[in-house]
Amino acid sequence: AQTVTQSQPEMSVQEAETVTLSCTYDTSESDYYLFWYKQPPSRQMILVIRQEAYKQQNATENRFSVNFQKAAKSFSLKISDSQLGDAAMYFCAYRGSNYKLTFGKGTLLTVNP
């Protein structure tokens, strides 16, 4: 079964600085999708960024970018120019061929003014 590991339960960053959240996963599949979701205090799950495994180019969405290392099964999220509104729980997720979206346990990001 696929597993997703987020080794950082909590992270903090100063406003305007850059922070990187780590994620590793375990799979035997070659085609899959990886996601980062943000969950603010409202608990609404918001898709931040998506990466297709067959694409070598790292996905970017404005201030958010990923470092996808397929051989290492690593998928980190970089947030540049951190803003107070970025404070949230961040979840890494994996979606393979079996329709299921598997989540890591999350990283709580605090942004300090």
Add this chain to the structure above:
Amino acid sequence: SQTIHQWPATLVQPVGSPLSLECTVEGTSNPNLYWYRQAAGRGLQLLFYSVGIGQISSEVPQNLSASRPQDRQFILSSKKLLLSDSGFYLCAWEVTGTYGYTFGSGTRLTVV
């Protein structure tokens, strides 16, 4: 536009009472539908998913059940709630083949 509706937002139920949470999707057809549960301060646990009407796959065979009576309707039920059923329940949908998941706003269930 494609939207997902989940209700109620908050629910307090006594132990042993029944449960029915509903999720509906608009603006798409034949979506894959999912029910997740999130315990306090923890990650999301997949409970059920459905790839079509009447097709339900269970990941957590406890006292919860799910049904999909219509293409865009997904219902989570229980005949008798347990204290351990407390949590935050999220419905999600995926347009088949797009690998993009959209979540509802969630239901906070407290069993007392």
